[in-house]
Amino acid sequence: MPSLKQIRTKVSSVKGTRRIMSAMKLISAVKLQRAQNLLLSYRPYSDAYEGIAKSLATRCDPEWHPLLKRPEESKKLHLVFMTSDRGLCGSFNSNIIRKIDTFLVTDAKKYELVKLSFLGRRGRDHFARREFQVSNSFIGITEKNITSIAKEISTEVTEEFIKGEVDEVMLVYNYFKSAISHVITFKKLLPLEQEETDEENTPIDYLYEPNRKDVLDYVLPKYLEVSMERAIFESATSEQAARMTAMENATRNADEVLRKLTLLFNKTRQAQITRELMDIVNGTEALRKGGSE
Numbered sequence: 001m002p003s004l005k006q007i008r009t010k011v012s013s014v015k016g017t018r019r020i021m022s023a024m025k026l027i028s029a030v031k032l033q034r035a036q037n038l039l040l041s042y043r044p045y046s047d048a049y050e051g052i053a054k055s056l057a058t059r060c061d062p063e064w065h066p067l068l069k070r071p072e073e074s075k076k077l078h079l080v081f082m083t084s085d086r087g088l089c090g091s092f093n094s095n096i097i098r099k100i101d102t103f104l105v106t107d108a109k110k111y112e113l114v115k116l117s118f119l120g121r122r123g124r125d126h127f128a129r130r131e132f133q134v135s136n137s138f139i140g141i142t143e144k145n146i147t148s149i150a151k152e153i154s155t156e157v158t159e160e161f162i163k164g165e166v167d168e169v170m171l172v173y174n175y176f177k178s179a180i181s182h183v184i185t186f187k188k189l190l191p192l193e194q195e196e197t198d199e200e201n202t203p204i205d206y207l208y209e210p211n212r213k214d215v216l217d218y219v220l221p222k223y224l225e226v227s228m229e230r231a232i233f234e235s236a237t238s239e240q241a242a243r244m245t246a247m248e249n250a251t252r253n254a255d256e257v258l259r260k261l262t263l264l265f266n267k268t269r270q271a272q273i274t275r276e277l278m279d280i281v282n283g284t285e286a287l288r289k290g291g292s293e
Contacts, residue, residue: 004272007265011258018254024088025247032179032240038143039176039233046230053223056216057192059205065216066162067224070191074167076113078135078157080189080228081172082235083120085139090249092182092242093122096174099184103172104132115166117153119232135160141232150229158221161190173231174238180245182238189227192220 002010062068081100083093100123108114118124118137127134136156138149160166169190174182208215 002264002268004265004268007261007268011261011265014254014257014261018251018258021247021250021254025244025251028240028244028247032237032244035233035237035240036176039237042230042233046226049223049226053219054193055203056206056219059203060212060216064212065220067158067190067192067220068216071164071167075111076115076166076168077108077111078115078117078160078166078169079108079172080117080119080153080157080169081123082174082231083118083123084235084239085121085141087122088246089239089243090246092174092239093120096172096184097123097126100172103186111168113166117156119149119153119235141236146229146232146236150232151225154221154224154228157190158224166190171227171231173235174242176234176237176241179241182241185234187227187231189224192223 057068060068062070079100081096083096087093104114113133115133115135116127117135118127119141121139124137124139136153138153141149157166157169161169168188171185171187171189173185173187175185176182
C-alpha cells in the first residue's frame with residue numbers, strides 16, 4: 001500500500017493536470033465558437049457558388065474550357081487532405097489518417113500515380129517516410145492565411161489538371177456536423193461534376209455577359225478556391241470541436257482519478273491511525289501487566 005506522502009504527491013500531480021485540461025477545454029470552446037460562426041456564415045456562399053459552377057458545367061461543352069474536360073481514364077490522382085498541426089484532439093487525426101491509409105491500399109490501386117498534398121503537420125509527419133510523391137505541405141494555418149493558402153493550392157491543382165499532370169483531384173477533410181460529430185468526407189474537386197439531367201429536361205443555356213469565355217475563366221477557377229477554403233474551414237472547426245471534447249473527457253477522467261485517490265488516502269490514513277492506536281493499546285496493556293507483576 002502506498003504511503004500518505006506518495007498519495008498526496010499523486011493527488012497534487014493529478015490536480016495540476018486537471019487544471020491544464022480544464023483551461024484547454026475553455027480555450028477550445030472559445031475557438032470553436034469563433035470557428036463555427038465563420039463556417040456557418042461561409043457555407044451558404046460556398047453552396048451557392050458550387051451550384052452556379054455545376055450549373056454552368058452542365059450547360060457548357062467540355063471543349064469550351066480546359067477545366068471542363070474529362071479524361072478518358074483517370075490514372076493520376078492528386079489527393080489533398082487535412083489534419084491538425086497539434087495533438088490533444090482525441091482521434092481527430094488518427095481517424096482520417098487511417099481512412100487515407102485504407103484508401104491508398106484499396107481504392108487507389110486503380111491509379112498509376114498518387115500525389116499527396118498535406119494541410120497540417122500530423123498528416124505530413126505520418127507520410128514522411130512513405131514512398132509517395134509529395135506535391136506540397138502547409139502548416140500553421142490560421143484565419144489570416146486561409147484564403148491565401150486555399151488560393152495557392154487551387155492554383156496549383158488547376159495548372160496540373162490543365163497540363164495533364166493529374167487526371168483527378170480529391171479533397172479529404174472532416175465535415176463539421178456538431179460539437180460531438182464530424183464526418184470524414186471525400187470530395188472530387190476535378191474533373192468538375194455536372195448536374196444530373198435527362199433528355200426530356202435539357203437545361204436552357206444562359207446569356208453570358210460580357211461573354212461565355214470570360215465568365216467561365218472567372219467562375220470555374222474561383223469555384224476551386226471556394227471549395228478549398230470551405231474544406232479548410234470545415235476541418236479547422238472539427239479540430240476545435242474534437243479538442244474541446246477530448247479535454248472535457250480528460251477533465252472528467254481526472255475528477256474520477258481524484259475521487260479514487262481521495263478514497264485511497266482516507267483508507268490509508270484510517271489504517272495508519274488504527275495501527276497507531278493498537279500500538280498504544282498494546283503498549284499500555286504491557287505496562288499494566290508489567291506493573292501488576
